[in-house]
Amino acid sequence: MDWPNFDIRAAANSAGIFKQNSKKSQGETNIPKDVLENLYGKDARECPRLNDGFIPVLSKSRPFDLIELEQLLQSVGWSQRPFQRVKRALSNSLLTVGLWKHDSRFPLLIGFARCTGDGVLEATIWDVAVSPIHQGSGLGKEIMKYILESLRDLGIERVTLFADPEVVDFYRSQGWTLEPKGHKCAFWYAN
Amino acid sequence: MDWPNFDIRAAANSAGIFKQNSKKSQGETNIPKDVLENLYGKDARECPRLNDGFIPVLSKSRPFDLIELEQLLQSVGWSQRPFQRVKRALSNSLLTVGLWKHDSRFPLLIGFARCTGDGVLEATIWDVAVSPIHQGSGLGKEIMKYILESLRDLGIERVTLFADPEVVDFYRSQGWTLEPKGHKCAFWYAN
Incomplete structure (x- = not known):
């Protein structure tokens, strides 16, 4: 398979300098390109800096620490699963996306989503999660935009998902057809 | 990936003898095991003989002729797609199932379905089709049973699908939760 995969290793240790204090206007980037690529992979995307000062970064190649991922998923109320099963499910996914609170040494996972699919005709989005303390900042929308653009690059015809009742309006407002x-x-x- | 795949080649040419005229009671099989395996793969399943005399066989490993598959899918009203895209989509599917009208030399494709998924937690069923002239004989139900058993063998937790309005009752009657x-x-x- 030739699609993006969470196993692609970002050379996280060669991170370089993080210009946290440089003043830039909205829309400009704060993280040097080489730092962004080394830490998060070449398709990573810096999101606009949030009010509390941190920079969210989207990546489809930075590997996950499964303990950190589980903590995130449990914080949004999902049930615990055996690590080996989760690892295989991620590895067999068409696309896995992490949203990171940028730090040049220890990026923190604050969001997640993944897709399954055939890489051509169909993709289905699962497990969209944003850490509760970072919800309401538009980060869920950033994750969805990033996923849809990635799937469009693959040439996928149709993307689907199953929306919980409380997020139906979230998806509707972004142009999804219910x-x-x-x-x-x-x-x-199964059980 | 280690899941069943349509690319696994059944040694179709070494088919052997098809005992079409042997009389057997309902529930017994008509096709010798070695013939079944050679033609359709080792996980193939013979379905009960239909009223008009033919034997339907389910397989998740007999390869498809893409022209024959397209003819089947168009006969149920689906739009034509470029062969190369269909080929890649099938190859990237978790499971592809063919339903064949048994013939020891030229089995005819009369049904189809496929799944995408991560092979562990989620699977989604797509493109369930039975040739119009064979609809109403319970073959759709046989395909669904075969798929669910195959997914259960993989240890999948949850199977999903998107039901067209006209088949909602079909799925409901088989125990699906809508x-x-x-x-x-x-x-x-995408477009």
């Missing part, structure tokens, strides 16, 4: 042509979602549980 | 906990399905189209 239940097109009367489609219903159907679930079947 | 829109659990108020979930809505959301679609985003």
